[in-house]
Amino acid sequence: MASDSDFHSDFHSGHRADSRSEFLLELDDIRAGYGRAALVLRGLTVRVPAGAIVCLVGPNGAGKSTVLKVASGLLTPRSGRILVDGEDVTGSGPQRMLAAGVAHVLQGHSVFSEMTVAENVLLGGYTLRDKALLAERVAFVRDLFPVVAERWTDLAGLLSGGQQKQVEFARSLMVSPRVVLLDEPSMGLDPKATGVVFEQIVRMRDAGTAVLLVEQNARRALEAADTGCVLDLGRVHVSGPARELLADPQLGELYLGGRPARH
Numbered sequence: 001m002a003s004d005s006d007f008h009s010d011f012h013s014g015h016r017a018d019s020r021s022e023f024l025l026e027l028d029d030i031r032a033g034y035g036r037a038a039l040v041l042r043g044l045t046v047r048v049p050a051g052a053i054v055c056l057v058g059p060n061g062a063g064k065s066t067v068l069k070v071a072s073g074l075l076t077p078r079s080g081r082i083l084v085d086g087e088d089v090t091g092s093g094p095q096r097m098l099a100a101g102v103a104h105v106l107q108g109h110s111v112f113s114e115m116t117v118a119e120n121v122l123l124g125g126y127t128l129r130d131k132a133l134l135a136e137r138v139a140f141v142r143d144l145f146p147v148v149a150e151r152w153t154d155l156a157g158l159l160s161g162g163q164q165k166q167v168e169f170a171r172s173l174m175v176s177p178r179v180v181l182l183d184e185p186s187m188g189l190d191p192k193a194t195g196v197v198f199e200q201i202v203r204m205r206d207a208g209t210a211v212l213l214v215e216q217n218a219r220r221a222l223e224a225a226d227t228g229c230v231l232d233l234g235r236v237h238v239s240g241p242a243r244e245l246l247a248d249p250q251l252g253e254l255y256l257g258g259r260p261a262r263h
C-alpha cells in the first residue's frame with residue numbers, strides 16, 4: 001500500500017503530459033466544518049488527475065459529502081487551497097466553480113418528475129447561448145446515455161431510479177465540465193441498477209470527464225475506480241490504486257464491509 005506521498009508522486013509521473021497541471025482538481029490540506037461545530041475535515045488532501053475516477057470511501061459521518069461540498073464551492077474551507085488545473089480557485093462559490101469546470105451531482109434524486117427527460121437535460125445547458133454548441137452537447141449526452149435518448153420525450157418521473165440518475169449525469173455534462181463530483185450515485189438503487197450506473201460512470205470517464213465519487217457501496221465503487229481514498233477522522237487515511245485497496249484484507253474488514261470477494 002502506498003503512503004500518501006508515494007502515491008501522489010506515482011500520479012505525478014503518470015499524468016504529466018498534456019495538462020497545465022498534472023491534476024485537474026486538487027484539494028490541498030483542507031480544514032472545513034459547519035458553523036461553530038468542530039471541524040469535519042482536518043487537513044484533507046485529495047487530487048484528481050485527468051481521465052481518472054477517484055473514489056472516497058469511509059465510515060458514516062467521515063466527511064465524504066463535505067469534501068464534495070468544498071470542491072464545488074458550496075462550503076468555503078477555513079484553510080487550505082482548491083486548485084483547478086493548477087489555478088487557485090479557493091473561496092469561489094458554486095457558480096464560479098461550475099464555470100471553472102467542476103459540476104456537482106448531489107445525493108438523492110434531483111430530476112423534475114413533471115418535466116420531460118429532454119427538459120431536465122436542457123436545464124443543465126440553459127447558460128449556453130450558442131445554439132450549435134447546445135445541439136452538440138445534446139447529441140453528446142444522448143450518445144453517452146442511451147436511456148436518455150430512448151426516453152427523451154417521456155416525463156422523467158416515469159423513469160426508474162437508475163435511469164433518473166443517468167438523466168442527472170446527462171444534465172451535469174451539458175456544460176462540458178472537466179470533473180464531475182458524484183455523491184452516492186447508487187443510493188436507493190437495486191444491485192442491477194447500481195451496476196448500470198457504475199458502467200455509465202466509467203463511460204463518462206472514458207469520454208473525457210474526470211470523476212470524484214463518494215460512495216457507501218465502497219466495494220462496488222472501488223471496482224469501478226482508478227484510485228481510492230479512505231477517509232477517517234477528517235483526513236485521507238490511506239490512498240492508492242483502487243484494486244490494491246480492494247485486495248487489502250485489513251482495509252476490507254475495517255472499511256469495505258467484510259473480506260474481499262473471492263474470484
Ligand SMILES: Nc1ncnc2c1ncn2[C@@H]1O[C@H](COP(=O)(O)OP(=O)(O)OP(=O)(O)O)[C@@H](O)[C@H]1O
Pocket residue numbers: 034037040058059060061062063064065066067216
Ligand atoms: N449542513 C450541515 N450542518 C451541520 N453539520 C453537518 C452538515 N452536514 C453534515 N454535517 C456533519 O458533518 C459530519 C460529516 O458529514 P458528511 O455528510 O460529510 O459525512 P459522510 O461521510 O458523507 O456521511 P454519510 O456516509 O453518512 O453520508 C457529520 O458529523 C454531519 O453531522
